[in-house]
Amino acid sequence: MKVELLAPAGSYESMVAAYSAGADAVYIGGAKFGARAFADNLDTEQMKKAIDYAHIRGRKLYLTVNTLLKQKETEELYDYLLPFYREGLDAVIVQDFGVFQMVREAFPDMDLHASTQMTVTGVRGAAWLQERGASRVVTARELSMEEIRKIHEQVPVEIESFVHGALCFCYSGQCLLSSMIGGRSGNRGRCAQPCRLPYQLYEEDSLLSRDPYLMSPKDMCTLDLIPELVESGIYSFKMEGRMKKPEYTAGITSVYRKYIDQYLNDGKENFMVRPEDRSLLMDLYNRGGFSQGYYQQHNGKDMMSMQRPNHWGTEAAKMISAGRETKWKALEDLNIRDVLELRSAKEKREYTLSQNVAKGAVFSMKTGNGREKNGMLLYRTRNEKLISEIRKTYLDNPYKVGIDGELLLQKKCAAQLQIRYRDIYVSVSGGEVQSAQKRPLEEKDVRKQISKLGQTEFKWEKLQIRMDEGIFLPVQELNELRRKAIEELTEAILQKERKCQNRILQTREKPETQKQTDALFITAQAERREQLEEILVCNKIRRVCLSSLLYPSEEAFLGQASEDVKRCRESGKESWYVMPWIFREEKRNYFLHMEKCRHILEQFDGILVKNLEEIQYLQQISYCGKIALDHNMYIWNREAVSFWQKEKIDWMTLPVELTDQEMRPLSSARREMIVYGYAPLMVTAQCFQKNTTGCRKKRKILHLKDRKGKYFPIKNDCSFCYNILYNSTVTELADQSRSISQIAPESVRLSFTIEDARQTREVLCRYTEVFAEHKNVESPSSDFTRGHLKRGVE
Secondary structure, three states, X not given: OOOEEEEEEOOHHHHHHHHHOOOOEEEEEOOOOOOOOOOOOOOHHHHHHHHHHHHHOOOEEEEEEOOOOOHHHHHHHHHHHHHHHHHOOOEEEEOOHHHHHHHHHHOOOOEEEEOHHHOOOOHHHHHHHHHOOOOEEEOOOOOOHHHHHHHHHHOOOEEEEEEEEOOOOOOOOOOOHHHHHHOOOHHHOOOOOHHHOOOEEEEOOEEOOXXXXXXXXXXXXXXXXXXXXXXXXXXXXXXXXXXXXXXXXXXXXXXXXHHHHHHHHHOHHHOOOOHHHHHHXXXXXXXXXEEOOOOOOOXXXXXXXXXXXXXXXXXXXXXXXXXXXXXXXXXXXXXXXXXXXXXXXOOEEXXXXXXXXXXXXXXEEOOOOOOOOOOOEEXXXXXXXXXXXXXXXXXXXXXXXXXXXXXXXXXXXXXXXXXXXXXXXXXXXXXXXXXXXXXXXXXXXXXXXXXXXXOOOEEEEEEEEEEOOOXXXXXXXXXXXXXXXXXXXXXXHHHOOOOXXXXXXXXXXXXXXXXXXXXXXXXEEEXXXXXXXXXXXXXXXXXXXXXXXXXXXXXXXXXHHHHHHHHHHHOOOXXXXXXXXXXXXXXXXXXXOHHHHHHHHOOOOEEEEOOHHHHHHHHHOOOOOEEEEOOOOOOOOHHHHHHHHHOOOOEEEOOOOOOHHHHHHHOOOOEEEEEEEOOEEEEEOOOHHHHHOOOOOOOOEEEEEOOOOOEEEEEEEOOOOEEEEEXXXXXXOOOOHHHHHHHOOOEEEEEOOOOOHHHHHHHHHHHHHHHOOOOOOOOOOOOEEXXXXXXXXX
């Protein structure tokens, strides 16, 4: 059984540390297109050096190209990847379907890994990607072991899953929170982590929780689950942490290496995690302890760190005497230069320890300001001894490759050094061995010279020396023989991995732009019944998108959907069904009755999908109607448009993070643009209601209040068990008709979410005046945003 341990690296030093600590592979970012824009990413020469470093050690290196690319950037992609491909890069990790297509076509023999930001949540999505060329799928963090097991059993694709580190509150790839409120997009590797800020949760005027960090999950630790995770089919155990220091990378890698090997060597029955290794991980980083992620539960408050969003540390000392110079009892061994933190409700103070203190010992420290009380705790947030030991073990002494050698020194023959590394064998010859005139060579002197591997990547495991007596060879000849042999061995190792690429990826032709008609096709999307009623009586609306949120249960869908379709037709409108945001295997309650559902779905004029599982599901039931992509199925470039056109997608929704200028290259027939609505900022498996007042299995609207007094609406979709967080301000583009006409979409969409009947009616009137009657209107005086139409994201 083979399991890959995959470590994060935000710098070259972190990569070296990861391999030294036992990583089989490392994922790392280059100068462009990686989802950690603020890491110490590698330039071209550093990346090539990193690829060689990995391959000399028999390890792998994966490059993150897991951001969405704007059109101009796709023109740089081939030249960016080509030197890494030639050097032997093992794989690229991709989110953008345009990038997916370009890499598959330009570098067909390089492995392509589908990023967790593609939000793969089941068998269907994994199979769909594998059929189109993905060699590996990085599963959504929210999957259970059973869901992963089904993928493993039914899809011939490598499975990579996160096993340690930070958890995003939102499904990866579905988050626009940082983008919309601060302009730093997670889809571009620039997330500002607003989810780690304090918020208040309200139901109408009632405060539901006093916990401030309602969107801050604990870090994940799955040491105890290693046997079950391996047996579920996970091939690559992925650890998170590209923004953390090399010591963190080395520390977590060494612990997971230890326990993966323990399971593989000794079996499940002898598997046991030692307390000191848990403590090591806690010391390195934890947020109020760890959770085991979503592998054994769908969500829950015990997965959250609602009191503190960053490193919690460990309980280090307890106050036993308050005063100007307080006395403390050590709860664990403490070390000089450890960082300790004293916490109260109003403040946090840090202190650096000036002495070593044994567990149980009493020590004094000036921390008093008159408000301390006996029983207060000091938390250690930096274990200086642990950090120093990790650095000494893994960073100061990088892992070197063990090689076997044989040196032959025979009179009147050329000196010969043979080296073997795995299945690679090199033999080099030097100067002729002479008879000694004075002092003959001794074996210890020869061994000393040949053993000087110094700054090379190698160390001798075995070095056999066969030499005649009474011989002589100059020291410089021995040194040159060693240097030449190591050089040839290095080249032989790397040559096995390097590739040749001479052809150039052809530039894809720009799709033809359809000339815009005088009146745009206007779509309205409804999530509430009162919105639908207003839409049906508005004769300028030509297409109605009926959200899955309109139907609170399977019975409601089966009983009401057909009637809704009929009413749309009677009012002269197309009817499209909007699939759920997340389509998990065990939550497909609406669609268990496949024949009934197929019959109902085929009554609609088309289906608007939000994820890969839904596309594959529609293919599975032989759905013959039209299929469109919502805005979260990103099309940031013409290559992505081309990809989806090949998939016979009927129309696509333009992305909400691009400017009008950036959308123009995408404008052609069958594009729809959202011009009104509260943008969905997050889709999360966590439930605000459950984590605060308990699960009620009842849909309602809550509000999240931020530090600036903004209120963000939240809907809980109990049918599919996820929450949707909407923007606090509505996107209004009624006064931007000129910019929209230059983008040239075929249709525009009004996306109704929390509006009541009156608000819906007012919006319909305003936008039909603009796009159907060509009138100029002013945007409402109330708070609104134009989204990224003019500002965009970096």
